[in-house]
Amino acid sequence: xxxxxxxxxxxxxxxxxxxxxxxxxxxxxxxxxxxxxxxxxxxxxxxxxxxxxxxxxxxxxxxxxxxxxxxxxxxxxxxxxxxxxxxxxxxxxxxxxxxxxxxxxxxxxxxxxxxxxxxxxxxxxxxxxxxxxxxxxxxxxxxxxxxxxxxxxxxxxxxxxxxxxxxxxxxxxxxxxxxxxxx
Ligand code: G3D
Ligand code: MG
Numbered sequence: 001x002x003x004x005x006x007x008x009x010x011x012x013x014x015x016x017x018x019x020x021x022x023x024x025x026x027x028x029x030x031x032x033x034x035x036x037x038x039x040x041x042x043x044x045x046x047x048x049x050x051x052x053x054x055x056x057x058x059x060x061x062x063x064x065x066x067x068x069x070x071x072x073x074x075x076x077x078x079x080x081x082x083x084x085x086x087x088x089x090x091x092x093x094x095x096x097x098x099x100x101x102x103x104x105x106x107x108x109x110x111x112x113x114x115x116x117x118x119x120x121x122x123x124x125x126x127x128x129x130x131x132x133x134x135x136x137x138x139x140x141x142x143x144x145x146x147x148x149x150x151x152x153x154x155x156x157x158x159x160x161x162x163x164x165x166x167x168x169x170x171x172x173x174x175x176x177x178x179x180x181x182x183x
Contacts (some may be wrong), residue, residue: 001046002180003056005078009086012063015126018159019085020061023169040128042075049177050170057176076102080179081120083172084152088136088139090129096135097123118150120179122172129158150175 008016021027036043040169044062048054060075062068084101086093102113111117123146125139136156155171157164 001054001056004080004176005058005060005076005181006038006062006176007062007082007105008085009062009076009082009105010086011090011092011096011101012065012122014085014087014093016061016085016157017125019083019124019157020059022159022162022165023121024059026050030033033047047173047176049173049180051177053177053180055176056178071114073108074103076105077081079105079109080181081172081175083122083124083168085124085126088125088135088156089127091142094125094139094142113150113152116151118152119176121150121152122168122175123152123154124168125154126159128156128163129161164173 008020010016019043020043024045041063042058045057045059047055047057060079062072062075081106084097086097105111106113111120113121123143125143129137131139139156140154143152143154146154153171155168156166157168159165
């Protein structure tokens with residue numbers, strides 16, 4: 001079975017671990033048990049692409065502490081696909097994707113997001129349960145830049161309520177299918 005490496009990147013507290021837990025176990029973790037991720041953690045998940053190919057996804061979740069920067073490099077190396085997380089209630093986390101996380105990917109891999117590899121990633125706008133609809137319209141406008149510049153498609157989700165996760169999952173499977181490494 002093909003193994004595909006996927007990375008989840010973005011500032012701390014954006015809900016990456018909450019999402020990864022829900023994605024691999026189906027449950028939102030009890031915040032009392034959600035400790036700040038130290039270094040990087042990874043989990044595997046067997047998925048089936050739309051055409052029926054089975055793939056083992058190794059999903060890497062980076063903790064975000066800069067003293068573990070070496071883990072970040074290891075994590076990014078060899079990643080085929082991924083998700084870039086920001087928190088809709090803290091929009092500087094969106095800016096940091098462009099100023100920090102996208103350059104970090106490009107420096108530690110042979111991917112170039114502006115030159116087509118943006119299609120390997122999804123932009124994930126998490127915590128939509130915290131904001132109202134007007135605000136979502138405003139943010140949809142802000143993320144348009146990422147679509148134009150990197151072809152990064154945005155998904156609004158709540159790792160807490162589960163909103164938007166089914167769509168994100170379906171779309172991610174299509175991307176996985178497109179980038180399964182040759183056996
Ligand atoms: P990280 O892995 O990106 O650092 P975490 O983020 O998954 O550790 O989540 C950080 C905090 O945000 C946690 O709360 C978590 O419960 C909360 N959170 C994650 N996703 C959502 C969401 O969709 N909506 C809301 N409202 N909260 C979310 P604590 O209280 O532990 O800091
Ligand atoms: Mg975490």
